[in-house]
Amino acid sequence: MVKQLIGKKLKATRLRNDMTIQExxxxxxxxxxxxxRIERGLTIPSVEILMKLAEAFGMSISFFVEEAERGTLIVPTIQRKGEPIFFFEDKHQITSLTHGIRDPGFSVFCDTLEEGCSSGQGGMVHTGEEFAYVxxxxxxxxxxxxxxxxxxxDSIVFKASLPHRWDNLHAGQTEILWVVSPAPNVSQ
Incomplete structure (x- = not known):
């Protein structure tokens, strides 16, 4: 169990950071x-190796050996009443539909945008992919x-490493369903 847990966490962390095994x-x-061998659950790494791997990601060694204190394997959400995670001047409200899942590989959000709301003039750039469904x-x-x-x-999917931004063109509220991978670290 410990071998598989460490292996899964290492692989998920490496992929979230867009790294190859060689990198x-x-x-x-x-x-x-x-x-x-660690990622495939074939061996338990020494403390020294775990420290080196944790340091490569800027993390604590405890990340690889502790079970998630919070989190579950199943997160039901009824009628889009998910976990509110972001509000901006009553113009932009994001609700997570996957908040609470243990070690997520992606996140799903419902985004409610008021008329005239935009992400700003600058282009956002980050790792992973995004999917938006209006x-x-x-x-x-x-x-x-x-x-x-x-x-x-309508929907769109794109590599998030491309500069991107958005604007609500509707004369009223626009609602978007986002799928973002890897899952961003959102804290309340």
Whole structure:
């Protein structure tokens, strides 16, 4: 059990950081063969190796050996009444539909945007992928300099490493369903 838990956490952390085994080996000074064996649950690493791996991610060694104190394996959400995680001047309200799941690989959010709300003029850039589905209203996305206008029922998926931003074009509220991978670290 311990071997599998450490292996799963190591692999999930490496993938969330968009690293190959070879890149992690170089950064941590742990052989790629050892990292592969740990990720597959074939061996329990020494404390020294765990310290090197944790340091490569800027984490504490305890992350790899402790069970999640919070979190569950199943998170039901009734009628989009998820966990509110972000409010901005009554213009932008985000609710998590996956908050509380243990070691998530992705997150799902419902986003309610008031008329005129936007992400700003600067383009956001981060690792992973994003998927947006317009539940109600009309949105403009600018991704890598190209404009995409989405209406109710339309969706878009893109690499989040491309500069991106959005604007609510609807004369009223727009509701968006977001799927973001890897799961961002959201705290309340």
């Amino acid at each position: 992690l080996a170089k950064k941590s000074r742990v052989s790629s063969n050892m990292i592969s 539940l109600k209203g009309k949105m403009q996305f600018v991704i890598d300099g190209q404009n995409y206008v989405l209406e109710e029922g």
